[in-house]
Amino acid sequence: MTDETINIEGAVCAPPLPHGEQIVMGHGAGGRMSHQLIQKAFMSVFDNPALKSGDDAALVVPEHGKLSISTDAHVVFPLFFPGGDIGKLAVCGTVNDVAMLGAKPLYLTAGFILEEGLPMETLKLVVASMKSAADEAGVQIVAGDTKVVQRGKADGLYITTAGVGVVREGVNIGGAQAKVGDVVILSGSIGDHGIAVLGARGELGFESTIQSDVAPLNHLIDAMLDASNNVHVLRDPTRGGLATTLNEIAVQSNVGISLEEQSIPVHPEVNAACEMLGFDALYVANEGKLVAIVAKEDAEKVLSAMKQTRYGEGAIIIGEVTAEPKSRVLLKTALGSTRIVDMLAGEMLPRIC
């Protein structure tokens, strides 16, 4: 026997490893590890009084007016792609949805579903990106929740955000408000996000420099509403693309929408990717674009206000609202013929040849 005799007196169970490198199940168990995670990863970054109170819910003082409320779940793969990441997407997606009713987005909540084994560094990057997007949009993330699921039960992390905003006084914007004679304005080129994500998945089969357009659009909307009281519809053409969004509006407002194919801006690289894969850019997702339906007499005012903002520089009139055919979107082709633009049926599939 040497000095190394086992001494059982005073033996204690080893404390749990700190697991600062990756997410483990304990981070979702509600105990100390959960608290430490919340404190370190979320509270210190999002940092605002409502969140820091540490209560079960955030307490905020209501502003006068109607509330616009929305929620959005985010499951993008890969988590990071050119131009953005799941965190930026989760903030911008909900900010934009709230703002599309003519509201000023104020507060977000965020629910995180983390997969066991997620590197802590990944979570930090995502959270930092959420903070920076929230700062740009001028919103606070005031409440959140974290759950951890077993490895293999999620794709790294999923984020659900909910948002609330206050609608501007006297504003009545909605999908059912399009009027015959209104013009259709698009804030910029379409398809960038969808193709950027495909590229990041390595599914294009060629290199591309396309960046996702993911961005908060509330300041752009502010500028538009400052310029005109006659913005009737605002919507962001996310999944399903511009074609699906315009079909929704045509149905909701019981009007026709007529588009000029040549006026719809598509980045040449996005166009090339679509041509190669057999996609139609009209159906490819956007995360930083909006389509606005505006009274004709105010169209130029709104357009020039949009062009002075960061995310509206490429704004352009792409069509008009017509009485017939109801609930349909028509496209005047570059050749001068007309075709119907339908909703996306199911999943967008690359064509064989």
Add this chain to the structure above:
Amino acid sequence: MKYVDEYRSAPLVKGVIEEIRRTVTRPWTLMEICGGQTHAIVRHGIDQLLPPEIELVHGPGCPVCVTPLELIDKALAIASQPNVIFCSYGDMLRVPGSGRDLFSIKAQGGDVRVVYSPLDAVTLAQKNPEKQIVFFAIGFETTAPANVMSVIHAQRLGLTNFSVLVSHVRVPPAMKAILGSPHNRVQGFLLAGHVNAVMGYHEYPPLLEEFQIPMVVTGFEPLDIVQGILKTVQLLEEGKVELANAYQRAVTFDGLKSAQAAINKVFCECDRTWRGIGMIPMSGWCLRPEFEGFNAEKRFNVSNIHTQESSLCIAGQILQGLKKPHDCPAFGKECTTENPLGATMVSSEGACAAYYKYGR
């Protein structure tokens, strides 16, 4: 986009259409063979711009549409097996077999993946030696070179976990079947330019000889298509039976010899059933006996699956140019792109899907 926009130039296309107008003196029925051309014609609204004398009927050149139900059922049976990664071109996933599609197999736990190139499936086989990788090798002469390269490449790598489910079809026998039908209305053919890019057009003189109608190799952009139509109409009006090439930037008479050699190395001609049409003798390609080891039908023992086509859908008559999508009582009602009853509604290249999508 360079080399695309030029061929979509409205003034140039309109100029050619004007020329067609000046040339045409009586009604003509033309068939574009390829589904990609059908799609381009309706997408760009070319059919609306043509003079009323010219009727375009849509041919059987959509590979997804003509893949027989039986083959799809075999694909579904293979994809359902636990140790299989089933790889397919994207738009094949939605094609219904007898009540199910590859999407539903995927939802039930099958490993079904979209690949952009058959060689991606070979790479999967290399990376997953414990799995069986099956590639659904469908298509016309256009996809054949890439599909046979996957087999050649897998053989070179000595892969024993790679196989192909082959449903390959060829254009000339289908044209022969259409022209030989007592109901045939087609007076001139726009040949499928991408098929000709691979195969050339040396296979067509015998058809020309036998059926005495003009054929014009035609491309896929609006300007290519109207030039193909113009050339065909000119030949018809002049009473000439000729084989012409209106897609010279991509097609030569002999085609790509190296691609043809690869095809001939791996495939041999065989009888093939076309969905909606039936069996056309020697209209397809199958694996040569020396490549039988790559035959997924044998490996997974699905040769005993036999499926009857539905009697409701008139896809067969549409694929032969005998009827238009509107002639089908189910079009846009029971049969939509969301809930396709038949092959021509499934693929974006299918005539019914093109009509439905673009509101014809």
